Amino acid sequence: LSTALYTRVQAYMALGDSNSATQALVALLKTRPGNEGASVVYRLLEKLNAEFDHAKSAGDTSRLKQLARNRAQLSGFLVDWARNNSDPNIRKYTYRYSVFDAATQRMAADLETDPAKRKEKLQAALKLYQQLQSSPSYALYQATLEPASPLRGQPDPAVSLGIGLISYDLGDYAQAQKQLGQLLTDRKLGTPEITVDDNGQSKQVANDQYWEATLRLMRSNIALAGANPAELEDRAAKTR
Numbered sequence: 019l020s021t022a023l024y025t026r027v028q029a030y031m032a033l034g035d036s037n038s039a040t041q042a043l044v045a046l047l048k049t050r051p052g053n054e055g056a057s058v059v060y061r062l063l064e065k066l067n068a069e070f071d072h073a074k075s076a077g078d079t080s081r082l083k084q085l086a087r088n089r090a091q092l093s094g095f096l097v098d099w100a101r102n103n104s105d106p107n108i109r110k111y112t113y114r115y116s117v118f119d120a121a122t123q124r125m126a127a128d129l130e131t132d133p134a135k136r137k138e139k140l141q142a143a144l145k146l147y148q149q150l151q152s153s154p155s156y157a158l159y160q161a162t163l164e165p166a167s168p169l170r171g172q173p174d175p176a177v178s179l180g181i182g183l184i185s186y187d188l189g190d191y192a193q194a195q196k197q198l199g200q201l202l203t204d205r206k207l208g209t210p211e212i213t214v215d216d217n218g219q220s221k222q223v224a225n226d227q228y229w230e231a232t233l234r235l236m237r238s239n240i241a242l243a244g245a246n247p248a249e250l251e252d253r254a255a256k257t258r
Contacts, residue, residue, distance in 0.1 A: 023042055023043075023045055023046035023049065024046060024058065024062075026042045026046075027039050027042045027043045027046060027062065028062075030042055031066070031085075031088050031092075039088065039092065040092055040095050043058075043062070043092065043096075044099065046058060047099075047108070062092075066085060066088070066089055069081075069085055070082065070085050070086075070125065071226070073085065082129055083129060086122075086125055086126045086129050089122040089125060089126075090122050090123070090126055092122075093115070093118050093119035093121075093122040093123075094119060094122075096115040096118065096119070097112060097115045097116050097118075097119050099115075100112040100115045110158065110161050110162065111162060112158065113150070113155060113158035113159050113161075113162060114162055116146070116149075116150060116155070117150060117174065117176050117177060117180075119146065120143055120146040120147045120150065120177075120180055121176070121180060123139065123142060123143040123146060124140070124143040124180060124183070124184060126139060126143075127139035127140045127142075127143050127184075127187075128187075137188065140184050140187055140188055141188070143180070143184055144180075144181065144184045144185070144188070147177050147180040147181045147184065148181065150174065150177045151173070151177060151181075156173075156174075159174050175201060175206040175207065178197050178200070178201055178206070179197070179198070179201060179207065179227070179231065181193070181197050182194050182196075182197030182198040182201065182231065182234070183198075183230070183231070183234060185197065186198075186234045186237070186238055191237075191238040191241040191242050192238075192242060194234060194235070194238040195235060195238040195239060195242060198231045198232075198234055198235040198238070199235055201231060202228075202231060202232060202235060207225070207227050207228045207231055208225050208227070208228055209225060209228065210224065210225055210228055210229065211223065211224060211225055212224075212225045
């Protein structure tokens with residue numbers, strides 16, 4: 019049943035029918051315990067990220083905007099649904115859904131072509147991530163971890179990554195260097211390559227999260243050393 023509902027969610031989203039996708043997702047989450055429900059949302063996020071990357075590579079602007087709208091509608095609903103849920107096992111995962119929502123808003127900001135609006139949306143997404151660093155949110159995050167989790171007592175890597183990436187986009191290279199450098203030093207973003215399932219076969223692929231953070235850290239270091247990352251990138255492009 020959960021597999022069928024998950025497939026239904028993806029199908030509705032592919033059709034751009036976010037209302038039906040939301041209803042199907044809620045039906046799916048009701049069949050899963052709190053922790054498994056959070057995992058379902060994480061897998062959906064990964065699926066959407068993959069579709070987003072594919073559309074970006076293909077230059078499909080309309081598809082990119084559709085995916086961003088779908089995510090935004092789903093994420094906001096999920097946060098409210100979890101926060102106001104009568105089931106405490108679901109309510110305690112409000113934090114996870116809030117991280118999903120912050121990532122959604124960052125993606126929507128990335129698609130904004132107007133510089134002023136893009137900056138405004140990036141700042142709004144950054145504020146969401148910063149709120150997730152508050153003491154109450156940190157306590158909620160710790161409550162989602164298993165007792166033996168190595169992440170206990172440490173900041174959420176997803177939040178640190180979001181703050182680091184947005185800080186870079188906003189030109190705050192010192193903050194980007196601090197957040198991304200610490201994540202990479204502590205190996206919180208995994209290895210350069212990861213193993214994924216490809217139609218039942220294990221396959222090694224590049225860890226995009228790791229390389230995105232590494233690239234932006236390098237550019238932040240360059241900027242803090244007095245160079246302009248954008249100018250250096252333009253020069254490199256002209257020599258290729």
